[in-house]
Amino acid sequence: MKGVLAGRTVLELGSMIAAPFATHILQQLGARVIKIEPPGGETTRKLVRGGPSGTYIAYNRGKNSICLNLQTKDGALVFRDLVASADIVLHNLSPGAARKMKVTFEDCEAIRPGIVFCHIKGYGPGPQSEEIASNPIAEAATGVMFNNRSAGKPSRLGPSYHDQFAGCYAVIGVLSALLDPDASPERRNIELGLYETGLHIAARELVGVQLKSQITGKPEQEPSPEFSMPGYGAYETSDGRWIYLVMLTDEHWRKFCLAAGLSLDPELASLRQRRKHRPVVEDIVSQAVRGSSYSALSTALAAAGVGFTEVLSGDKVLDAQQARNPPKYTNLSFASFMFDAPDFPVSAASSNEGREMSPPLLGEHTVTLLRQSGYPEDEIDRLLEIGAINGASEGDDLWNTKTEKLVLAR
Structure with a gap:
């Protein structure tokens, strides 16, 4: 079954969770996602023993990877060519980096009029719009962390829910722009802050404190995550x-x-x-x-x-009958391992195509994508030689497992 976004091409310049999670959903809805990465790859490729983390494997499967050095003139020109044939650009670069590498709405709109553009950033419009924020900063700034304490100390929740909510909100914004055939530049230029996402998520708690303040005269908050409900x-x-x-x-x-x-x-x-x-x-x-x-x-x-x-531990969750019948996940291979990766839950809108595709190696599709874009072989070779682009190295020992086995064998 084809997804509702079949035929659409998304360019992702994403790191960590928010942008890759958004494009993961778009890919599950049928879009072709081209993940544009710098030399060395995005952050989650190196988080577990020097190799890809669960975040990378879960939210980047089925994507194409092209490795570009946007700081070079030639790498920037390749990016422009990709934008010219894309429908959507989505990134979570810092505002300064986006301007420096010419990855703003104005830059992309000049290349591809009518493009849908989404920037997930730390803060939306306001005095902090240029500042950088991450998931725990959003938790701290919007009241979530204050009540979640470890040994009396405010602590992050653990899972990066604010990043993932921001990714979901980004998808909603993209779909709303695609639904409007006459979408204005203002509607197609989607700017989304983790801070503003956190405010919306915390609306119930923030309004609840206001309610109790007006009833009791003091800003009471629930004494525990269980809402002080006995038996809960x-x-x-x-x-x-x-x-x-x-x-x-x-x-x-x-x-x-x-x-x-x-x-x-x-x-x-x-x-x-x-x-x-x-x-x-x-x-x-x-x-x-x-x-x-x-x-x-x-x-x-x-x-x-x-x-x-x-209350299940992570290693037992997918053994539950509800998870297994019918399977709520896709079995896929990556490097020398096998994984069960949960799927986007709205099956009526999603695609079966590409679900079993492994997450891409860094630059795995660089040469193929340039060939498809009409680049001649000698030009591809030149770009590789000067470092404007990079291809994949299939022999990479992603988690040093091969090296460790060799050492043990000795």
């Missing part, structure tokens, strides 16, 4: 597994008590009462869960209609 959170079963329970309402509480074989205490019937006696409720729930195996408890909870799931 992770609890350990008798066999050492963890189960996550969601009890927001009185009906949730009633169903849990039924499943756990607990008598309904009228003093704990309402949420207000349970919040008042939170330590008591937490002890009741903890004891009930600890007194049962995960298998027995999950069977009873499912029968009673209680919301729950097991």
